[in-house]
Amino acid sequence: MDISLLVATWNNSKRLAITLDAIAQCRVPAGVTWELVVVNNNCTDDTDAVVASFSHRLPLLLVHEPVQGLSRARNAGLAAASGDLIIFTDDDVRPCPEWISVYWAAFQKRPKGHYFGGPIESEFEGSPPPKELLEVAPASVRGLDWGQSERALTASEYFIAPNWACPAAALRSAGGFCETFGLNPASGRVSVGEETDLMHRLSALGMIPWYLPEAKLKHWVPERKCTLGHAAARAAASGRFSGETAGVAFVGPRLFGAPRWAFRAAAQSGVEALVYFVIRRRDYKPYVRWLYLREYIRAARAGRPRASGNGQR
Structure with missing residues (x-):
């Protein structure tokens, strides 16, 4: 065939x-x-x-x-x-x-x-x-x-x-x-x-x-x-996937088991998202980026990276 x-x-x-x-x-x-x-x-x-x-x-x-x-x-x-x-x-x-x-x-x-x-x-x-x-x-x-x-x-x-x-x-x-x-x-x-x-x-x-x-x-x-809710859910899922698959491959300093840079980036995105919300600016990128990083950090801190491997039966 x-x-x-x-x-x-x-x-x-x-x-x-x-x-x-x-x-x-x-x-x-x-x-x-x-x-x-x-x-x-x-x-x-x-x-x-x-x-x-x-x-x-x-x-x-x-x-x-x-x-x-x-x-x-x-x-x-x-x-x-x-x-x-x-x-x-x-x-x-x-x-x-x-x-x-x-x-x-x-x-x-x-x-x-x-x-x-x-x-x-x-x-x-x-x-x-x-x-x-x-x-x-x-x-x-x-x-x-x-x-x-x-x-x-x-x-x-x-x-x-x-x-x-x-x-x-x-x-x-x-x-x-x-x-x-x-x-x-x-x-x-x-x-x-x-x-x-x-x-x-x-x-x-x-x-x-x-x-x-x-x-x-x-x-x-x-x-x-075609909603912000769907985009947010997919961003969070992508963050979990990235945190889980990275596993021990993290490089650089860590904080509570996750890369320190991720905490800094999440804090920056969170503040930016809050400011945009207060001033009613219709820009969802900081919010979605914050969700991604939040789940990335949670998955990394969990310490249970899921190894990529043979999935076939």
Whole structure:
């Protein structure tokens, strides 16, 4: 098998149907064999019926993962996939018709030593959020675009879940997704970082993240995610992830087990956020930065760094 396209889903059958319809319209190069692996992660809606309705249009493989958790679902999909190239996406996207072809061409040109990703354009359920909110929103809300040139990403750039691909052999070497991280409605809190963790391990193996500007897709963003509350929750979750994964790698002086610089930065951001609130300035960056640093410090002080490692079963 040449390509396995992997979609994990949980109780989102209406958007999944739109996603499957868009994938069915993608052009696949002649002679390329592929499969679409859909992982039902303990859904209670009509997901299976929706998937079955596309059986005449798509080379589908339906996998059931009864244990809740996005990372666990993706690992279940990886275990079932047989393609040499794994393309990851979400259940609420609309890729361009050339999407699969662009990834395959890149893989043919760079079959080893690279993983790939493309731009994401947000499709908002309602009106686009105001500028001051987009400035602090996660990339899953505001979208992602690293320009019009095909190139290696810099150290500060990254891919996100709806639009990236990697050779299967490299994913196996890296150990798949760490199931400690990732969204899980059963956990009672927002948790993120599963792709970041895996991509860090890929980079540690010498893999280069390669940006493909023509591998475009549109990502649906519901109104409930276009809020300061959502941005704040994601920032806090990112802070926890950073504090947990840094572990003993902290350098420099510490205070109560966490880097001293983090306390200084958190204090500065907190004061700035309070001033902005008092003068009614609509700039949320200090507040969101304070939340990130607060959770970073808490995770660092807890002294329980979660090591990145093999998450596959």
